[in-house]
Amino acid sequence: MILSVPGPATGVVAPGAPVPPAASAVLRTRLALAEPTLRAACAALWHPDGLRPRYLRYLAAMHGLIRASVPLMESAARRCAETPGDPLAERLGRYLAAHVEEERDHDAWLLDDLAAAGGDPAALLAAQPPTAVAELAGAQYYWIEHHHPVVLLGYILTLEHHAPSPLLARRLARDTGLPPAAFRTVHEHAALDGGHAADLDALLDELPLTPAQLTAVAVGALHAADGITRLFVRLTAPGGQL
Template sequence: MTPARTMTPSAALDVKLALAAPALGAAFAELWRPEAPVLRTRYLAYLYEMHALIRSSVPLMERAAVRCARAVPGDPIAAPLRSYLERHIEEERGHDDWLLDDLAAAGGDPARTADRLPSPVVAELVGAQYYWIEHHHPVALLGYIRVLEGNAPAPWLADRLAARTGLPAAAFRTVRAHAELDGGHLADLDALLDALPLTPEHRTALAVSALRTADGVTRLFSYLATAPGGPA
């Protein structure tokens, strides 16, 4: 009898995330229903909320890297996790500025992002990661990154939204860029997950973080879809 293969950590995480995929896909489809004129306003609301989310990416990873540097002696994943985070910080740095440029091109007001209160959904998404980084283990952040990188905008989305909203191509830089970049980032992350000597406790933290993030992104899309008159 051929022995059963052990599933890699990245594959095991994909199996768990498949449970959340139908709800996330439905929320995405509802968000981008082709209903002008609200779609233009909805896209502006999306840009404001995504800026609130993405501007936290580098600070989250910086905090996680600091926690790795202060890990207890003998933690076998702290050093490679820190190395990955430091590389990925540089890959993600400045992406929040892309969203400000998109907002300006779409007719929004980038200056509003400094004072505007992000939605509770964004605060919950990001806040959970800070808690797990500080009070459990920074490996949990990889579950969050895995969901965001693994649910990048589809390659066709920017062109479709441009056609339906009448907004200029310059308003979709971030959507286009993440459609192109996140596939490579996802491959790098999966390689890391499969190389780290993860314990069952680490795998649980990854799964809980990833599923919590998938639920949060689903709720964010649903929130935007049901509040189309958001911040224009």
């Protein structure tokens, strides 16, 4: 999908000229295109029927994604450091370095959740990650290395702006019969991701994004939303194999 986005989102505006919309607002508008299908996939994923085994499959899939988060941001930060003179690079690199520390070890939370739910973390780590997960994370590596690391912000935007509801962990425990210890990741991200999303919106509005870069971030966000939707649909399908 080729997107046309207004821009630039930042910079000097000529007297009397209309003020362009903030980058975060533009991106949320673009991401809204994917909202209906993503929300429907989430509703089906969390339906009480067959939820307990589906939740274990969800933990396994999300572990595959979340363990890639820190390496992705480290790769993007390295690319920023390799591009002196890029007006985005220094500010983006600082954000990524800080966000790495905020996201570190969250993949270990998922392994603990899986063990508490009766799953086998060792078997998960030994298995080849499914293609649906590799496609989502792999696109980010490609864009970081072969286009611009700012594209990763679209992926992060999609994840942070679709944080779990604060009530989701309690509802899942009720509907699955699993112990509260099986829902640490859901519970913690419900508390953390709202603040992360606000920080990311502020960064996007601060960065001197060109129209092309804003489009690239939007494409990354929509690609992530589409990939997560397809991942959830496959988890919900009979058999739930990825």
